Amino acid sequence: MERTRIARVDEVKLVRRGEQVEGTLHLTPHHLIFCHTPPPSLDELNGLPSPKSKPRELWITYPIIQTCTLRLTHHTSHLPSSIRLRCRDFTFVCFCFADEKKARDVYDSIKAWTCKLGRVEKLYAFTYQPQSPEKEVNGWDLYDARREWKRLGISEKDSDKGWRISNINLDYGFSPTYPALLAVPSAISDNTLNYAGRYRSRARLPVLTYLHPVNNCSITRSSQPLVGVRGNRSIQDEKLLLAIFSTSHSNQPHPNPCSRPRSRQSPQSSSSGSPTRDIPANLPDPETLEDQMISRTSTEDGPRVYGAQQHNLIVDARPTVNALAMQAVGLGSENMDNYRFATKAYLGIDNIHVMRDSLHKVIDTLKDSDVTNIPPNRESLMKSGWLKHITGVLDGASLIARQVAVQHSHVLIHCSDGWDRTSQLSALSQLCLDPYYRTLEGFIVLVEKDWLSFGHMFNHRSGFLSSEKWFSIENERVGGNSDSHAQRASLSNSGSGAGHALENAFLSAKGFFNKDNSSRESFVDSDGELQPYDQSSSPSNTKPTSKRTSNTSRDPPLAASPDPKHAATTKVKETSPIFHQFLDATYQLLAQHPTRFQFNERFLRRLLYHLYSCQYGTFLYNNERERVENKVMQRTRSVWDYFLGRREQFLNPRYEEGVDDNVRGKERLVLPRAGEVRWWSEVFGREDREMNGLPHSSSTVTSPAASSRNTLASPNGGTTTTPIPGRATEETIAPPAAIPSSVLTGLETAEQK
Numbered sequence: 001m002e003r004t005r006i007a008r009v010d011e012v013k014l015v016r017r018g019e020q021v022e023g024t025l026h027l028t029p030h031h032l033i034f035c036h037t038p039p040p041s042l043d044e045l046n047g048l049p050s051p052k053s054k055p056r057e058l059w060i061t062y063p064i065i066q067t068c069t070l071r072l073t074h075h076t077s078h079l080p081s082s083i084r085l086r087c088r089d090f091t092f093v094c095f096c097f098a099d100e101k102k103a104r105d106v107y108d109s110i111k112a113w114t115c116k117l118g119r120v121e122k123l124y125a126f127t128y129q130p131q132s133p134e135k136e137v138n139g140w141d142l143y144d145a146r147r148e149w150k151r152l153g154i155s156e157k158d159s160d161k162g163w164r165i166s167n168i169n170l171d172y173g174f175s176p177t178y179p180a181l182l183a184v185p186s187a188i189s190d191n192t193l194n195y196a197g198r199y200r201s202r203a204r205l206p207v208l209t210y211l212h213p214v215n216n217c218s219i220t221r222s223s224q225p226l227v228g229v230r231g232n233r234s235i236q237d238e239k240l241l242l243a244i245f246s247t248s249h250s251n252q253p254h255p256n257p258c259s260r261p262r263s264r265q266s267p268q269s270s271s272s273g274s275p276t277r278d279i280p281a282n283l284p285d286p287e288t289l290e291d292q293m294i295s296r297t298s299t300e301d302g303p304r305v306y307g308a309q310q311h312n313l314i315v316d317a318r319p320t321v322n323a324l325a326m327q328a329v330g331l332g333s334e335n336m337d338n339y340r341f342a343t344k345a346y347l348g349i350d351n352i353h354v355m356r357d358s359l360h361k362v363i364d365t366l367k368d369s370d371v372t373n374i375p376p377n378r379e380s381l382m383k384s385g386w387l388k389h390i391t392g393v394l395d396g397a398s399l400i401a402r403q404v405a406v407q408h409s410h411v412l413i414h415c416s417d418g419w420d421r422t423s424q425l426s427a428l429s430q431l432c433l434d435p436y437y438r439t440l441e442g443f444i445v446l447v448e449k450d451w452l453s454f455g456h457m458f459n460h461r462s463g464f465l466s467s468e469k470w471f472s473i474e475n476e477r478v479g480g481n482s483d484s485h486a487q488r489a490s491l492s493n494s495g496s497g498a499g500h501a502l503e504n505a506f507l508s509a510k511g512f513f514n515k516d517n518s519s520r521e522s523f524v525d526s527d528g529e530l531q532p533y534d535q536s537s538s539p540s541n542t543k544p545t546s547k548r549t550s551n552t553s554r555d556p557p558l559a560a561s562p563d564p565k566h567a568a569t570t571k572v573k574e575t576s577p578i579f580h581q582f583l584d585a586t587y588q589l590l591a592q593h594p595t596r597f598q599f600n601e602r603f604l605r606r607l608l609y610h611l612y613s614c615q616y617g618t619f620l621y622n623n624e625r626e627r628v629e630n631k632v633m634q635r636t637r638s639v640w641d642y643f644l645g646r647r648e649q650f651l652n653p654r655y656e657e658g659v660d661d662n663v664r665g666k667e668r669l670v671l672p673r674a675g676e677v678r679w680w681s682e683v684f685g686r687e688d689r690e691m692n693g694l695p696h697s698s699s700t701v702t703s704p705a706a707s708s709r710n711t712l713a714s715p716n717g718g719t720t721t722t723p724i725p726g727r728a729t730e731e732t733i734a735p736p737a738a739i740p741s742s743v744l745t746g747l748e749t750a751e752q753k
Helices: 100-115 145-151 190-197 235-245 267-271 286-299 320-329 352-370 378-383 386-405 421-433 440-453 458-462 474-478 482-492 497-513 578-592 601-613 624-629 639-644 688-692
Strands: 008-016 019-027 031-036 056-061 065-071 081-087 092-097 163-166 182-185 207-211 218-221 313-316 343-346 411-414 471-473 699-701 731-733
Touching: 008 031, 019 100, 065 100, 065 474, 081 100, 092 100, 092 352, 100 471, 145 440, 182 235, 190 235, 207 421, 218 386, 218 421, 313 386, 352 378, 352 386, 352 578, 386 411, 386 421, 386 578, 411 421, 421 440, 421 578, 440 578, 440 624, 440 639, 458 578, 458 601, 471 474, 578 601, 601 639
Parallel strands: 065 471, 218 411, 313 343, 313 411
Antiparallel strands: 008 019, 008 092, 019 031, 031 056, 065 081, 081 092, 163 182, 182 207, 207 218
């Protein structure tokens, strides 16, 4: 209670969508709770028998608060003091107070409970105790890496498909941000992996994430290579990729790595810092292996599924200029002269800063939802670029899925560090390829595998510990408070396009060559694409001492595991709605293929809510190692408990089980239709027609699981339904004019969560 200046305030008015209700505001260590009793119905007023109005509650968990603004009563105004909250689930509310001192006390208490915790272990997940039906479920058991690899046909005892499970990272010493178990080609030894890892940022070398059950083609993922301005190369990395792209021929004799000595070497490799001094004598010449591979595929007899039609692809998710600019700081993208067995595609997906800025523009368009019922300006929504970014991610996933399923080819995906855009593309392409991942349990496994196990900076991107920059006092801002200016700058400090990429790259390069600059604060972490690279740790200057030596000494510090003795806060510039975009893209697939998904739209919406609620431990920390070290599975509950305990609420009644590639609408492969991308109006708390426009035709959908937008788990594990002013119980939903007349299943009202 030391952070709570005031625990209860009576006669508080809640304002939303221009309507007001009066009630009592309670402040607990983990929630704001607003209680009010609805006015009596007409039947009650007329003395007729009717159910008595019951008190209703609105629960807001502190980590879900995006911004908090205190507006004090001005001496020239008769308006009461107020606190406006913008939440990450796009709830916009305003609390009005008759007493200015109480308003300030509430503001200070919210700020203390939100951004002064200092440690992840103080979040709600570590004290939450569920009740039935969650109590009987254990969501931690749903994903098991070995079980999923076995489902894909890979096991430690069977390498017939050309893959094996490596234990090189079993203690997370090889690559701290990667999972403990890595699926790699059977032809590649752990010793080769150890060398190859030194050529990839943070040792996130190419490893398997998906194997197609029909054609044995793979999706692998990695981080960017350490090419640099000198054009570094790695023989081991080239050998690893060649082996990956050869696994679909595993039933054929594999080229013998020792069949001939290395006969030639690119002049570039010996002078560019590649690890030639430490290469074992029996390593093959990549050019020789290429020739053997091409020769073999061109002379195979009989029917061929692969062969000449195979077009193996390296996908760099970044804009071309961003990837090239990274060479100035020792990173970059593959030189395809060294990977002649594949082609490369740049997808042009912008970085975390552009995505953050785009969502802020959407929020700015919706920001007055607490005080007015005016629909958002659709032109401003379009100028945000949000749908353009969603379309870009979907286009990339479609390219990867087609390459694997139609071209019978292998695909390697990477961006910068391989945990933002790479996770989006990898997961979405698998969602298109595999019907299993379109089931409720399968989607959970997909999230566990490609987001949680392979690593994503959830602590950083989601800002669980909040920031004081997101709190402001309006009247002080009028007086010239510089903090508010910093806040506004932080919300839009992202830049977009080639100009910003080059400008930032030159700034990074300046710091890289400035040996007196000991501070790294000016450099953007991970997929900001602007981290400096320590030249002294280039591949040529790094000698492995064992095959499980950590490969992270050459990388900038992650800042992912703060010292428990020091308070941690959110770095605003590292926040970005990456996982939100993935869920939005999944929604687009669900909207376009409503019979192919077992789960409904509400499942995605509630998952986004619980990403930020911090009620469960699933999304806490940034990778598998951190969750193991902090014993998250033993100390917290899984978010999947919430969904599996209420499974029926999240099922799609229109789902059609079964796969038949000969029947239209039942094919294994589903692909997005870029021209039909639309606003996910439900997640923004708006009606479909407000964001997507008036349709030519409509159909009425009544939610099968009507649950309020702000239905949260209470401290005792129950749920509290909270109708908010301005909400309907049924709505007419239809797609915009450009979309066929089909609707999502399991939809609730546009404002229900």
